[in-house]
Amino acid sequence: MRRGRQAVARAAVGLLELANRRRARRAAPRDTKTVRILLLHVNGMGGTIRTVLNLALYLAREREVEIVSLVRVVEEPFFEMPPGVRITFLDDRTAPRGRIAEFLSRRPSRLVPKEEKAYLSNTLLTDLRLVRYLRSLRGGVVIGTRPGFNLALGLFAPPEVITIGQEHVTLESHGPELQAAIKRRYGRLDAFATLTEADLKDYGKTLRANPPKRLLRIPNAIPELAGDVSSLEEKVVVGIGRIVWAKGFDRMVNAWKTVAAAHPGWVLRIYGGGLPEREERLQKRIEDAGLTGSVFLMGSTPEIGVELSKASVYAVSSRYEGFGMTILEAMSKGVPVVSFDCPHGPREIITDGHDGLLIRSKKAGALAAGIGRLIEDEELRRTLGANALDTARLYGLDIVGGQWAALLSDLDESRDFPGCSLGTTS
Structure with a gap:
């Protein structure tokens, strides 16, 4: 059974390599005019969501920006959405779905490792919709914000798409199987950004044999918050x-x-x-x-x-x-x-x-x-x-946003398509 699955996986990788070679020959040069950010649930609450909205707000000053939310489980967003930023949901769980979609949504994900903290939020339906979305792209930049997204980008993003992985927790907080997948597949990314120097050092060691083209640290920027500076008088x-x-x-x-x-x-x-x-x-x-x-x-x-x-x-x-x-x-x-x-x-x-x-x-x-x-x-x-x-x-947003702008400018100047060897999917 296991050998059969491995054979199917190898055949699928071979088809992807062939498709990527054909696309690379026909595609226009890569560019950073459009930026898409993959997020688990944009309508939810939490630090990752807040900082992604902040980054999208900055990048939308000069680029077309879309936040692609894997799921939608509540109708109204917890945070205010940034103006000028498009929001797309791949699996809207607040709306009725057909029988096939319901069937697929009850099947576990085969794309996301079980050690990924958002594993239970993923299903076979979200797998298929994420892959279909990635393969539909014809250029621009895609930024992943968690390991499941980053691994999918390394495997399924077309060659004309610039891929950037981002991490909001530490490498050591991931289990051994997830770390092994990271070690195998993050080298396919055009860039990978950590939030801290300590995590940058850890990723540098882990990815030494198979590094992404750019490995760097970019911290989160502080969003604009309501409220005055504290008087420090309240108990x-x-x-x-x-x-x-x-x-x-x-x-x-x-x-x-x-x-x-x-x-x-x-x-x-x-x-x-x-x-x-x-x-x-x-x-x-x-x-x-x-x-x-x-x-x-x-x-x-x-x-x-x-x-x-x-x-x-x-x-x-x-x-x-x-x-x-x-x-x-x-x-x-x-x-x-x-x-x-x-x-x-x-x-x-x-x-x-x-x-x-x-x-x-x-x-x-x-x-x-x-x-x-x-x-x-x-x-x-x-x-x-x-x-x-x-x-x-x-x-501040201008300082940290400037670091993202510098990274995108650097990637924009390096427009050659990556090699099409996808490596192992195990």
């Missing part, structure tokens, strides 16, 4: 993120027991959503700790800048971060950050003692001590907050 500490294990809100609640005992009147507000059972578990932890009137699960909000402007400290309890976008958002409101020194992003953004505090220990008590230090020392809080504003300016 409020804020945490932001999905209610998942990686964000470590269990550790934050444990830390807050110490903070609340030493500083009555201060409150912790946690912004972000998650599966109902995870929210219930976190709420129970809060109640069991006797913190019902001190820790509040605020849910998700599209106006996080307004809520940050009411905070005096921003706390990060994550076990790992792909980058740490919310750290920059807090800094853009002049709010000093206390963060565990987790892999990979915080230490590349925060300069300890200058614009925030990095907590080297992984213990909740150490995070509590850092929060307590900023609560007790108003002068330090204000100094770090002022420096945080300067740090945030380095990640």
Whole structure:
């Protein structure tokens, strides 16, 4: 059975190679006038969505930009869509579908590795529609925003399309089978961009034998947020993120027991959503700790800048971060950050003692001590907050967008079609 599938896969790769050679002979020179960005669910909430919308807004100044959302599971977007940017859905799950589409949607994906965090959002239907979409393109740039998309680009993008992979989490957070697929297929990409220097180093080692044409680091840019710069006078500490294990809100609640005992009147507000059972578990932890009137699960909000402007400290309890976008958002409101020194992003953004505090220990008590230090020392809080504003300016949209523009310009000058050997699909 396995040998049969491998034989079919090899035959399919052979047909793709033949088709690509024919297309390369007939195609016009590659260009970057049109940019398409692949996203899992543009109408959802989360840091990747927010930063992709931000990038699309910048690129639309001089290019035609389309965001291609693999699925649509809610009708209305959580964030405001950027003007001048086209939105396309490959699998609209809010609308009725035919029997064949329903049948395919109940079959598991064969294109996306099971270790990909979005595996369960993919189906055989999304596989077929994504491949059909990619093969329909006749030029321009396609940017993938997660491993499943990047792997598909490396295999199915036509030769006249410029392919760029992007990553929003760390390489080490992927399982071994997914990392092996990345090692095999990312060399087909024209460029691959990480968010941090640490992850760039990890990818450089992994892809040493089969690198993409360009391997570089481009951080996320800070989106324009509503709300004023914080006065740092409110007795409020804020945490932001999905209610998942990686964000470590269990550790934050444990830390807050110490903070609340030493500083009555201060409150912790946690912004972000998650599966109902995870929210219930976190709420129970809060109640069991006797913190019902001190820790509040605020849910998700599209106006996080307004809520940050009411905070005096921003706390990060994550076990790992792909980058740490919310750290920059807090800094853009002049709010000093206390963060565990987790892999990979915080230490590349925060300069300890200058614009925030990095907590080297992984213990909740150490995070509590850092929060307590900023609560007790108003002068330090204000100094770090002022420096945080300067740090945030380095990640402005014009600066980071300029790095993307430079990459596209560089790729535009190198218009030769890539070789058509697709390599193994195993």
